[in-house]
Amino acid sequence: xxxxxxxxMLITLTLQTSLSSKVDVVMAQMDKMALKNEFSKQLxxxxxxxxxxxxxxxxxxxxxxGIRDQLISDQTVEDQEFAKKIGQLNVEIEILEIQTEKxxxxxxxxxxxxxxxxxxxxxxxxTQQSQEKQLSTLNSKEEDIRNQYKLEIETISxxxxxxxxxxxxxxxxxxxxxxxVFAEQSKTTVLSQQHTxxxxxxxxxxxxxxxxxxxxxxxxxxxxxxxxxxxxxLLENIRDQRIQENAGADEYVAKVTQSYEVTLKEVTEVRExxxxxxxxxxxxxxxxxxxxxxxTKSRNQIQKDLPIALDLLQQYRNERxxxxxxxxxxxxxxxxxxxxxxxxxxxxxxxxxx
Numbered sequence: 533x534x535x536x537x538x539x540x541m542l543i544t545l546t547l548q549t550s551l552s553s554k555v556d557v558v559m560a561q562m563d564k565m566a567l568k569n570e571f572s573k574q575l576x577x578x579x580x581x582x583x584x585x586x587x588x589x590x591x592x593x594x595x596x597x598g599i600r601d602q603l604i605s606d607q608t609v610e611d612q613e614f615a616k617k618i619g620q621l622n623v624e625i626e627i628l629e630i631q632t633e634k635x636x637x638x639x640x641x642x643x644x645x646x647x648x649x650x651x652x653x654x655x656x657x658x659t660q661q662s663q664e665k666q667l668s669t670l671n672s673k674e675e676d677i678r679n680q681y682k683l684e685i686e687t688i689s690x691x692x693x694x695x696x697x698x699x700x701x702x703x704x705x706x707x708x709x710x711x712x713v714f715a716e717q718s719k720t721t722v723l724s725q726q727h728t729x730x731x732x733x734x735x736x737x738x739x740x741x742x743x744x745x746x747x748x749x750x751x752x753x754x755x756x757x758x759x760x761x762x763x764x765x766l767l768e769n770i771r772d773q774r775i776q777e778n779a780g781a782d783e784y785v786a787k788v789t790q791s792y793e794v795t796l797k798e799v800t801e802v803r804e805x806x807x808x809x810x811x812x813x814x815x816x817x818x819x820x821x822x823x824x825x826x827x828t829k830s831r832n833q834i835q836k837d838l839p840i841a842l843d844l845l846q847q848y849r850n851e852r853x854x855x856x857x858x859x860x861x862x863x864x865x866x867x868x869x870x871x872x873x874x875x876x877x878x879x880x881x882x883x884x885x886x
Contacts, residue, residue: 571869593880600873607866614859621852628845635838642831649824656817663810670803677799681792685785692781695774702771709764 582592 571872593877596873596877596880600870600877603866603870603873607863607870610859610862610866614855617855618852618859621848621855625845625848625852628841628848632838632841632845635834635841639831639834639838642827642834646824646827646831649820649827653817653820653824656813656820660810660813660817663806663813666806667803667810670799670806674796674799674803677792677795681788684788688781688785688788692778695778699771699774699778702767702774706764706767706771709760709767 582595
């Protein structure tokens, strides 16, 4: 019995001695690994502990393989999560890039449109002011034409009336003078002073006090038959002229009226055309102002939205860089750890054959 116990103790001691020797070999080889860092140190400590706790190297290999598989599985999961996250960010960035580009182009278009509208509005205001001035001038001209026509018609009417009165007075005076001439057949006979004063007053009433014949009669000292006869001839000439004037008055009035109507029609037509142009200018100006107001409102909104969109776009880009950088760092770290574990596995596996 003692021999059996001794044999078991001997085998156990032999195994422990052999395992201890293998641990030393593994630790020595791991210490020589090219990829040495904090992880490799921790792994070496874990392998040493596991080899000392286990009687079989295969069990240690199994645990090492489990760690490596877990790292590979974690990397696979992160690859999927990264692809999903980076895909979402790329979609958001692409949408925002399209939106910001569209907003920028729309802002540029609106700026140009507003500049063009302001130029059109400025020209239309100038046109409106010019048309208003022309319409005012035409209205004044039409009023002047009407007043001038009215004054001329009134003047002709008054002249005709005055001529009628003058003709009547002249006929009366001529008749009296002719009677005086017939009554005084002797050339040496002189008209009485009373008759002379009466004729001068009648002439002043008929021809006016400043008329040349009135002045001539008033300074004539001798009213004999030849003198009176000559005065009668002069009066008859004046009367005939005034009769002729009145005879042509209607024709003159017709010509004046025709000229007035033609001129008034021309002014009216020009004013109507100008009024139509003015109305179109007002409508166009109103429409341009409305378009300008809408464009300005749209531009103001874009000027608010575009910076927000650009800021959001930059945030997504920054986030994508961070996600990419973190993924690259973790992937590189995990890849390095897998390499270290693979090398450690190879080192430990070699002890199985010993």
